[in-house]
Amino acid sequence: MVGPGESSVDILRAHDGVKRVPSPKVEMVIKPNFLTAEHCEELMRLIDLDRRPSTLADENGDVAFRTSETCDLKPEDKAVRELEAMLTHFTSIDPAYGEPLQGQRYEVGQQFKDHTDWFNPGGQDWEKFCAKSGQRTWTFMIYLNNVEAGGATRFKMIDKKIQPERGKIVGWNNRNTDGSGNAATLHHAMKVRKGTKYVITKWYREAPWRG
Numbered sequence: 001m002v003g004p005g006e007s008s009v010d011i012l013r014a015h016d017g018v019k020r021v022p023s024p025k026v027e028m029v030i031k032p033n034f035l036t037a038e039h040c041e042e043l044m045r046l047i048d049l050d051r052r053p054s055t056l057a058d059e060n061g062d063v064a065f066r067t068s069e070t071c072d073l074k075p076e077d078k079a080v081r082e083l084e085a086m087l088t089h090f091t092s093i094d095p096a097y098g099e100p101l102q103g104q105r106y107e108v109g110q111q112f113k114d115h116t117d118w119f120n121p122g123g124q125d126w127e128k129f130c131a132k133s134g135q136r137t138w139t140f141m142i143y144l145n146n147v148e149a150g151g152a153t154r155f156k157m158i159d160k161k162i163q164p165e166r167g168k169i170v171g172w173n174n175r176n177t178d179g180s181g182n183a184a185t186l187h188h189a190m191k192v193r194k195g196t197k198y199v200i201t202k203w204y205r206e207a208p209w210r211g
């Protein structure tokens with residue numbers, strides 16, 4: 001048994017079509033066709049309706065570090081509600097532990113350079129991002145479309161490059177077994193070379209989400 005805020009590779013692998021990425025350093029799974037094409041289309045439409053420049057925790061002075069746009073998806077939209085329910089079923093994580101769903105959109109040349117999704121406990125923004133809800137635990141990301149060229153997510157520490165593919169979900173545990181941030185989860189949303197890339201990101205926390 002795991003706690004209400006937890007998932008595990010075993011829980012995830014109990015679903016059809018889920019494969020573990022074979023790395024001893026990161027607990028990571030992938031499942032193609034998690035979402036239907038229609039569901040992806042609707043989520044892309046919602047992202048297009050309401051976008052803002054993406055932001056960074058721990059600003060590092062590199063204005064080219066994260067150049068995409070972000071959409072804070074509205075929990076009341078049907079496609080968003082349905083996705084939340086699917087994620088709860090898939091991950092077994094109590095939805096109270098989840099941050100609100102976000103969409104990310106990358107045009108040609110846009111990227112998000114090497115980063116981890118867990119926050120640096122010594123970082124300038126630790127208090128702001130983690131005081132209420134704790135550290136990030138699991139990340140789940142869904143690719144909403146096929147990208148003509150570029151736009152892969154590269155995990156260089158484990159030599160893994162994930163290609164955007166409509167409806168595919170990837171999930172990973174951001175922590176080491178002692179709960180600290182796992183440096184091997186470092187990843188880079190590589191530049192889109194042709195087309196536009198749309199993804200949805202879902203981050204879970206150690207404690208129920210309170211902002």
Ligand SMILES: O=C(O)CCC(=O)C(=O)O
Pocket residue numbers: 104112117141151152153187188189190199201
């Ligand atoms: O778009 C991607 O491939 C990765 C996005 C990402 O790493 C993030 O939003 O934290």
Ligand SMILES: [Fe+2]
Pocket residue numbers: 115116117187
């Ligand atoms: Fe990330």
